[in-house]
Amino acid sequence: MFSNMLPAVALVASLAARVAVAVNPVEVRGQDFFDTVTNNRVMIVGVDYQPGGQAGYMPQRQIDALSDGDVCLRDAVVLQSLGVNTIRVYNVDPTLNHDDCASIFNYAGIYMIIDVNSPLGGESINRAEPWTSYHEGYLTRIFGVVENFKNYPNTLGFFSANEVMNDVESSEFNPPYIRAVQRDLKNYISKHVTRTIPVGYSAADVREILEDQWNYMQCSVQGEDDNLSRSDFFGLNSYSWCGGDATPQSAGYTTLAALFDSSTIPVFFSEYGCNEVKPRVFEEVPYLYGPEMTMLSGGLVYEYSQEEADYGLVDINDNGTVSLRVDFDNLQTQYRTLNITLLETGNSTAATLTPPRCSANLISNAGLSKNFTLPRVPPGGQQLIDNGIDNPTQGRIVDVSNTRPSQAVYGSNGQQIQNLELRQVANGESNTPTDASSGTGTNPASSPSPTTGAAGKVEFGVGYLMAAAAMMAVWTSI
Template sequence: MAFPIVTVAGNGFLKSSIRFQIKGCSSFLNQFGFFHKLTCGARYIGVAYIGDNSGSSIIDTLADSNADQCAIDAPLIKELGANTISVHYIDPSQSHDKCMQSFRDNDVYVIANMARQRDYSDVDMAGLEPSSNLGNSTWQTSVFNQYAAVLDSMASYENLLGLIVGNEIVDKSTQVDLAPFVKAAVRDMKAYAVARQYRTIPIGYFTSDDDNWAQQMADYLVCGGNKSEAIDFLGVNDYSWCGSSSMNTSDYGQLTSDLGDIGVPLFFSEDGCTDVQPRTFEDQGAIFGSNMSDVWSGAVVYEWRKQSGSGSEFGLVSYTTTAPSTPSPLSDYSALSSQWASVTAADNAPSTLPTPSCPASTGSFWPVDPAAALPTIAGLDFANIKPASASVAATSTGTGTGTNTSKNTSTSSPNHTTSKSGLSTGAKAGIGVGVACGVILALSVLFWFLYRRRLHNNQPADANQESSSAPTSAGPVPELPATRTWRHPPSELPAGGGGQAQELDSVAIHEAGYGANKPEGEEMSREKTVYK
């Protein structure tokens, strides 16, 4: 039975023609200079889902090496009331079949980040400042190949809700010039998915809540009237609702006013202020209430796992033993579960809104020229990117089980489209040839049998005139091509390109200056706004 795929409709998500609100969680890793954030959430309700951050390696918590832990956590996340997890690092060289299946079995969707994490330091950020040659340090071949590999590794899973091109890449005024590169990444990854003949996978972006230009960034990523280069959804990281706050006291009222007209699904991609303890998550009632539910598609709460030894005040569960182990729910788990149990997801149809106008260039505040062409990657020709194999294409249209078993490419034309029945023209032709061969073989056997019977009836018993062998059939049924596991960027993608794949960073760019004076190993504060 096919798993219902979540789609975008107007300013909301749909699941089986019913509005989908995210209930999810997010998580953040800061250890030895690495960052790892995950989130989960229908209209979004979710939590952050990460592994132990005591080591120096970046953790892909959906890799099959973590399958036993996924099998334990997925039911607990569902019991919490979450229906989505969003992961901020995927290793495309690994299989994710087992973890994705565990979350699928528990009706939990996934939002994944295509960007690769990078080291945290001010020096590493220097190459991303507008004063540098951005064309040589951001959206380039190596970054494209990283994103394409992640897209390939996740495309066949039916519980993949969407992919993001980055998280807070633009987080301060000196980084606004990076906005065209973010939009270029959206355009090229959508084109890549079309060339590979995957289903329509929503592509989005997670932004900060900066009041100065949050609206300009949102409008820019949606504007222009060309859906092939516009984001399909927007997540907003905001921690301004603390304790018994309100829409006016927090940023929620202003954000709803500023972003309510962008016309794509909007949700809180990080949520859960810790200024007031214990956390009561009272903002969930507002997010799913009548004042916000027409605009917002839910929230992702930070975070699933309480990190040991970091002094973190976040965390819904704690792990006392090494993985795989069953975590112990904390007070935040119960409080959030109670809030989500008391809210009613909106069933109103999403609204179709006019495309917003592109923000005008206003000097250093918003220097982006709305009429300027988006950056391109030299040598990138989507006509040379081959469609995915028939098995992957069939799965990605909703007819498969969601298990990612093949990443090989086809030799058919890039302009070929998969039929609605899930079979390509080549597959249908192969079936036809096989049936024809079977019919010919059956007729041949019948003719041979009648011929021998006639000889037996009309010839002497000792006559030795019988043929030494039966007539040859029309040939064997054509052998189907064997599938092979492919977990790396396809060979037809442009090679090289200079720079490193992590340079269009999803996390670290916006973190400089926050928690810089913290003791080594201590988690940085996520309350980045000045609360009113």
């Protein structure tokens, strides 16, 4: 019987590879993100993903974080096991093909929030002189990112900018330009995308200007068509909870909860995870996702891979293998305590809140701009918005035929993890911590060897084979 079932398994695998499942797109309703099909709230349980850091973005070599399907498969297996449902990707090349990576993360039930900017010249707003960087060439780049990612259902949103205002001085001229970029992105999306994709801003946690930044980005401009320049969401890069001795009060979480309780747009941590105490224990996670912070939409831990700043959950070794760090284990443990039912329940009262009208009275800090008259679209920009950019690279979901990474993954105790395979989520669903397979995380132990071991092998039991045969019978009868 065992040998007769092998062809059935092969046929099942072949049929499954042809079925391109997709997560349901997400939209903004008041203070929350919602699944457009199930109408469940979508709480971001995520990780910032940029292997190699800024140095990993090499458009001259046609390389970015989402250009290598083999790498994405390896990392998607690890991230799916961790329990995340969202990644943030900072630097992408809009001319590259991202179909394999986007499809792999989609298959795993993981959304993507994409930054439209990059650290290279001409590919972001110049914080010191924003008027010098806001031009047709810049718009061509950011519209190219929209074109590249618009057809992936797991594209949750776009960040228009990241920490452009990181002190009072940089808050004088930049706010109108950020809203102008958002206006242009949302205008382009409305004309060239078949669904709404949210656009928002990722802010530095500078407390003296934080409330003013949030008010500036969420307020409604009188007379502006559909308030296109208004942020659809507000991300906060916050590292205030440091170590096991921190409390919601000492970390300022209670202050943030009070501040954002009246938000008319989703607010979430676009980066968090202080590393002053190592390894990180992530004791803020249960509080962030608990009943005291339901006005926030979760957060993204900084960051997936170990880089110079020392925030990694994993080490990516020179030979392409991955070694989990103790931080990974600790975060996985915290994720598995979360109440998924609570996370999926929206706040009906918050959905009825009305955004404040933009006015100088909203801004309390004298250094932050009170100007809500936005820069005009630069010469040539409106033509791009109306007609679309020339020869865009447009992505599409493709079938995921390979679900077993070729690279080995080692636990934090140095032992290779066996039976690694990407799990296909049910059509329309996203990954959750309770879906994550057990056993990927390990207890703290000795450091792994970065050069030994082979790729994890996959073993199937008779139960799997019987289930596969049953599935084949159902599919062949359709």
